[in-house]
Amino acid sequence: NAGVTQTPKFQVLKTGQSMTLQCAQDMNHEYMSWYRQDPGMGLRLIHYSVGAGITDQGEVPNGYNVSRSTTEDFPLRLLSAAPSQTSVYFCASSYNPANEKLFFGSGTQLSVL
């Protein structure tokens, strides 16, 4: 059972470049979310989805887009990367929005130069 799979593990971008962080889960979870983790800031919610075709903004959504065309996949897109987006990104999922157990991927470390 793979759980939540994130790719890539590491990425370096130049300012202005675009890229997509991939997230897939094989647990048939309705709820999926993206967090960023910065030193001294904890985990902050970027975007989330309560089911296929439904997405919403979290605490820090600016500069990021998401879509949820299938239950399994929840990609995070950076349209024009900025140094302020240097961070570690985590995808997480749970059976439904109210379910207490959140499963995290192993993260993507992104550096924007």
Next chain:
Amino acid sequence: TQLLEQSPQFLSIQEGENLTVYCNSSSVFSSLQWYRQEPGEGPVLLVTVVTGGEVKKLKRLTFQFGDARKDSSLHITAAQPGDTGLYLCAGRLHSGAGSYQLTFGKGTKLSVIP
């Protein structure tokens, strides 16, 4: 303003010592969770507490939810090097919009020295 305040931010102790980390808020939470995160990995859920005053034990770890559901503590007895990691508390607000969203504290970084 941080909704959940964790203390201490850093903690370095010798193997065998006891320790307590705290998670405090002025808001009421319907539930509160504790996660442990190791370097290069995502957080892993340790426990969820939902009732005011609730105490849960996981081997040498004891978790307590405050009576007013505004705070929680994690006590580790006889710490081991394997306990080293970042401990995060996360809560779901009792009411209001987005009440199913988890809010995370900044974490307590624990180092247990052999």
